[in-house]
Amino acid sequence: MARRPIALVTAAVLFLEAPAIVALNAVMARFVEIQSMSLDGLDPDHMVTGTWALGIVSGLLLALCATVALVAGIRDKRPGRVGRGLLIGCAVVHGVLGAVTIGLIGWGAFAFMTVVLGLVVLTLVAYGKGADALDEATAPA
Numbered sequence: 094m095a096r097r098p099i100a101l102v103t104a105a106v107l108f109l110e111a112p113a114i115v116a117l118n119a120v121m122a123r124f125v126e127i128q129s130m131s132l133d134g135l136d137p138d139h140m141v142t143g144t145w146a147l148g149i150v151s152g153l154l155l156a157l158c159a160t161v162a163l164v165a166g167i168r169d170k171r172p173g174r175v176g177r178g179l180l181i182g183c184a185v186v187h188g189v190l191g192a193v194t195i196g197l198i199g200w201g202a203f204a205f206m207t208v209v210l211g212l213v214v215l216t217l218v219a220y221g222k223g224a225d226a227l228d229e230a231t232a233p234a
Contacts, residue, residue, distance in 0.1 A: 096219035100166030103212040107159030107183070110209065111152040118148025158183040171220035184213040220227055 122144035124130070129137045161176040172180065192204030 096216075097166050097169050099212065099219050100162045100216045102165060103216045104159045104163035106209055106212055107155050111155035111159065114155060115152040117150045118144050118151070122148070137179055153165075154179075155183070158213075165216065165220055171222075177217065177234060180213055180217050184217065187213065 122141045125137060125144060126141045130140065131137050132140065158179050161172050161179050165172045167177070171177070187206050187210040191203050191210060192201040194206055
């Protein structure tokens with residue numbers, strides 16, 4: 094199975110997505126700041142700060158997930174418990190956001206989120222518990 098290229102492609106896509114998420118949140122923070130938007134009387138400055146914080150934390154988590162996939166691809170070994178947990182969380186978030194993007198953004202964004210979800214899940218499955226035993230059994234002697 095070509096699990097090493099799958100993990101490397103997953104890492105590359107997540108590394109590209111991380112700054113895009115930060116940039117998207119920067120645009121949203123700018124809109125909130127310019128229009129002095131408020132939600133139920135909240136201070137617009139706090140909303141701008143929260144939007145920036147969400148963008149930066151999301152970007153860092155995506156970069157961390159990409160690093161886990163990159164290390165798995167380079168070493169060609171399954172990630173540890175924490176790494177698998179990060180990738181599972183990344184897959185869940187992409188699944189939920191993919192469902193939300195259909196109505197808010199459109200089918201193109203949904204397709205992108207689904208592709209990323211598929212790559213993350215494929216990386217998890219390729220480096221699953223039985224994958225190492227299967228590789229050893231089918232390897233030429």
